[in-house]
Amino acid sequence: MTRQMTGAKMVVEALKDQGVDTVFGYPGGAVLPIYDEVFQQNEIRHILVRHEQGAVHAAEGYARATGKPGVVLVTSGPGATNAVTGLTDALMDSIPIVVLTGQVPTFMIGSDAFQEADTVGITRPCTKMNWLVKETDKLASTIHEAFHIASAGRPGPVLIDIPKDVQFATGSYTEKAKTKVSHYQPRVKGDIDMITALVEAMETAERPLFYTGGGVINSGPQASTLLRELVDATGFPITSTLMGLGSYPASGKNWLGMLGMHGLYEANLAMHGCDLMINIGARFDDRITGRIADFSPGSRKAHVDIDPSSINKVIHADFPIIGDVGHVLEDMLRVWKARGRKTNSAGLAKWWEQIETWKTVRCLDYKADTKVIKPQYALERLEALTKDHDRYICTEVGQHQMWAAQYLGFEDPNRWMTSGGLGTMGYGVPASVGVQVAHPDALVINVAGEASWLMNMQEMGTAVQFRLPVKQFIMNNERLGMVRQWQELLHGERYSHSWSEALPDFVKLAEAFGAKGILCSDPADLDDAIMEMINHDGPVIFDCLVEKHENCFPMIPSGKAHNEMLLGEASTKDAIDADGAVMV
Amino acid sequence: MTHSGGVPHHKTERFLMSPLKIEKGASSHSAYDLRSHMSEEIETHTLAVLVTNEAGVLARVIGLFSGRGYNIDSLTVAEVDHEGHRSRITIVTSGTPQVINQIKMQLERMVPVHEVADLSVEGAFVSRELALIKVMGKGEARVEALRIAEIFRANVVDSTLESFVFEITGTPDKIDAFCDLMRPLGDVRLARTGVAAIARGV
Numbered sequence: 001m002t003r004q005m006t007g008a009k010m011v012v013e014a015l016k017d018q019g020v021d022t023v024f025g026y027p028g029g030a031v032l033p034i035y036d037e038v039f040q041q042n043e044i045r046h047i048l049v050r051h052e053q054g055a056v057h058a059a060e061g062y063a064r065a066t067g068k069p070g071v072v073l074v075t076s077g078p079g080a081t082n083a084v085t086g087l088t089d090a091l092m093d094s095i096p097i098v099v100l101t102g103q104v105p106t107f108m109i110g111s112d113a114f115q116e117a118d119t120v121g122i123t124r125p126c127t128k129m130n131w132l133v134k135e136t137d138k139l140a141s142t143i144h145e146a147f148h149i150a151s152a153g154r155p156g157p158v159l160i161d162i163p164k165d166v167q168f169a170t171g172s173y174t175e176k177a178k179t180k181v182s183h184y185q186p187r188v189k190g191d192i193d194m195i196t197a198l199v200e201a202m203e204t205a206e207r208p209l210f211y212t213g214g215g216v217i218n219s220g221p222q223a224s225t226l227l228r229e230l231v232d233a234t235g236f237p238i239t240s241t242l243m244g245l246g247s248y249p250a251s252g253k254n255w256l257g258m259l260g261m262h263g264l265y266e267a268n269l270a271m272h273g274c275d276l277m278i279n280i281g282a283r284f285d286d287r288i289t290g291r292i293a294d295f296s297p298g299s300r301k302a303h304v305d306i307d308p309s310s311i312n313k314v315i316h317a318d319f320p321i322i323g324d325v326g327h328v329l330e331d332m333l334r335v336w337k338a339r340g341r342k343t344n345s346a347g348l349a350k351w352w353e354q355i356e357t358w359k360t361v362r363c364l365d366y367k368a369d370t371k372v373i374k375p376q377y378a379l380e381r382l383e384a385l386t387k388d389h390d391r392y393i394c395t396e397v398g399q400h401q402m403w404a405a406q407y408l409g410f411e412d413p414n415r416w417m418t419s420g421g422l423g424t425m426g427y428g429v430p431a432s433v434g435v436q437v438a439h440p441d442a443l444v445i446n447v448a449g450e451a452s453w454l455m456n457m458q459e460m461g462t463a464v465q466f467r468l469p470v471k472q473f474i475m476n477n478e479r480l481g482m483v484r485q486w487q488e489l490l491h492g493e494r495y496s497h498s499w500s501e502a503l504p505d506f507v508k509l510a511e512a513f514g515a516k517g518i519l520c521s522d523p524a525d526l527d528d529a530i531m532e533m534i535n536h537d538g539p540v541i542f543d544c545l546v547e548k549h550e551n552c553f554p555m556i557p558s559g560k561a562h563n564e565m566l567l568g569e570a571s572t573k574d575a576i577d578a579d580g581a582v583m584v
Numbered sequence: 585m586t587h588s589g590g591v592p593h594h595k596t597e598r599f600l601m602s603p604l605k606i607e608k609g610a611s612s613h614s615a616y617d618l619r620s621h622m623s624e625e626i627e628t629h630t631l632a633v634l635v636t637n638e639a640g641v642l643a644r645v646i647g648l649f650s651g652r653g654y655n656i657d658s659l660t661v662a663e664v665d666h667e668g669h670r671s672r673i674t675i676v677t678s679g680t681p682q683v684i685n686q687i688k689m690q691l692e693r694m695v696p697v698h699e700v701a702d703l704s705v706e707g708a709f710v711s712r713e714l715a716l717i718k719v720m721g722k723g724e725a726r727v728e729a730l731r732i733a734e735i736f737r738a739n740v741v742d743s744t745l746e747s748f749v750f751e752i753t754g755t756p757d758k759i760d761a762f763c764d765l766m767r768p769l770g771d772v773r774l775a776r777t778g779v780a781a782i783a784r785g786v
Contacts, residue, residue, distance in 0.1 A: 309689030
């Protein structure tokens with residue numbers, strides 16, 4: 001016997017059925033009926049943001065920190081169009097989110113009504129799938145289907161556009177269990193013959209390397225556990241993309257550091273010189289490959305990916321394996337163990353020797369300074385003082401993001417939230433809000449540049465309203481740092497519009513919001529200031545004035561290959577080492 | 585590769601085999617992808633895509649082509665299974681082998697797409713198009729037009745003292761040839777449907 005209820009009530013029922021406990025949203029005319037239902041229940045918590053873009057980024061942060069889909073509720077017209085950036089960001093980074101948008105009544109669609117926009121038309125290219133629900137009887141099953149599609153296979157954003165008259169009308173509610181099984185069932189088990197061929201190659205490879213990415217995180221914590229087992233058992237070196245940090249611990253024996261355009265010297269040279277590259281859950285992004293014609297010329301490549309269109313898109317895969325990373329790793333381990341746990345130990349020993357000589361370059365060293373806080377130093381101190389906390393790190397986009405990836409150590413998955421594929425400035429403030437909502441007692445830090453931070457700063461209001469003690473660690477160099485760096489290196493130092501003028505006083509701004517503000521410009525005061533930030537029971541804006549013209553190295557300039565990295569001025573063997581830099 | 589029409593099969597069964605190392609020159613109707621992976625030659629492929637018959641699905645497929653810069657040489661679409669709510673989109677596209685492969689993979693991963701068949705590599709196939717050609721002329725040219733129409737087995741579906749409308753079905757090449765012969769005989773107006781195609785045999 002199906003239950004009869006209004007469309008608005010169906011939305012809330014369906015979300016509860018799906019196990020949703022939090023919705024990020026902003027009301028408006030076209031969603032008033034749904035908001036009325038939200039008001040009259042207590043199981044789902046609604047977080048009122050200050051801008052719809054903030055709602056979507058908060059949902060992304062929530063999703064990455066929990067593994068559950070993030071849920072957004074916004075109104076029609078400008079509410080929906082404000083969500084486009086977040087949807088595109090989620091599509092690029094494969095984050096599962098379900099966005100519910102209001103729409104004008106069905107009989108007014110196409111008449112240029114108030115706050116009407118062609119939401120499904122506008123969001124078609126930036127969602128995995130979207131729907132306009134025209135009949136209340138279909139609303140519940142559409143929502144259940146949406147959750148399935150957001151999470152199945154390669155995760156991604158979905159959008160359901162719900163006209164207001166559909167929200168008011170009464171229809172039959174379809175239970176989650178009774179919803180027709182979707183035909184969309186991506187393959188999760190890899191082809192065992194190809195897996196065996198890969199294991200065979202692993203047994204004899206002289207210079208093997210694991211190259212892991214966001215797919216390991218998306219597969220779930222079990223995938224990270226299996227990855228660690230496989231890496232430790234085989235003894236192969238491992239590197240990771242920006243999106244994959246944390247799947248293998250930074251303190252692990254075989255960790256080479258991040259690879260790519262701003263990756264570590266040893267990681268990039270290992271990619272270039274390996275003879276067997278095992279890509280697990282990464283997509284050969286252009287930030288990683290550099291010039292494709294020169295990418296790892298002597299290696300055979302395995303590519304494990306749940307998305308068949310990712311394989312052979314950019315780089316030819318000798319061992320293409322379509323499947324969920326977790327399932328494939330399980331099979332790889334089982335087959336490798338059954339075949340006698342073989343590796344080419346002589347070859348591996350020489351390979352590690354080679355890698356150790358690359359490490360002596362100490363590519364992350366920088367010139368320390370006693371008067372000005374170097375951004376690298378700021379992150380080294382942040383790492384030292386926070387690493388033993390229950391810590392989640394978000395970032396904005398730019399130099400600070402790269403330094404955070406280089407100098408912070410990630411021991412577990414789902415603790416690193418950054419906008420990789422789309423590189424959205426303004427991601428970090430709302431993402432930190434979303435993460436804190438998911439983990440109210442954790443230490444959530446948004447490492448930001450001052451320019452990125454201002455883009456969605458209005459979400460500090462959300463943090464204060466919901467008592468979310470997010471720590472905004474702003475590395476303020478009064479510049480658009482990454483742009484300035486490229487202008488210095490590649491555009492003849494013509495600094496076209498890459499400085500931040502008319503910046504607010506961040507301490508006064510924090511107080512205006514009702515949060516705490518801390519200003520620090522002296523390296524000698526940094527440790528105490530960071531401890532003050534950590535210990536304050538509430539949201540904090542930390543204005544850390546840093547060196548204005550520091551460049552982020554190593555860097556592979558665009559169009560170059562991995563072995564044409566630029567290294568910074570301090571990366572010679574005689575420079576001050578990392579321990580010394582701390583004491584200066 | 586056979587297609588069991590009407591029986592739902594998981595999209596998961598289609599996956600890319602890594603290419604065999606056999607040189608170019610193999611028959612374009614071979615069932616295996618024998619072309620060199622790194623070939624830069626532009627090829628034309630006819631794809632038959634089975635999709636859910638829902639509002640917005642065609643827009644999503646076309647958006648894929650325009651968003652990623654793929655070519656559409658011809659596109660036809662119609663419902664083919666009313667109860668199952670399925671339509672077939674027949675697309676003729678061109679690109680290098682790597683691009684063609686990406687097009688297929690990107691189509692396959694779309695949620696409303698049930699099946700993508702590359703008729704150009706999966707064996708022999710039949711491809712047909714329909715065109716309506718109006719030829720406006722007088723005297724000897726009119727007679728000549730009728731004679732050519734008879735040779736091509738085109739039907740006359742409209743005639744006035746100064747014009748004919750011919751209806752012709754056939755491969756796109758045949759239609760091109762017919763139009764080329766009509767053009768010198770007078771003013772020509774043309775409407776074409778685009779290519780519909782289906783695999784031969786089982």
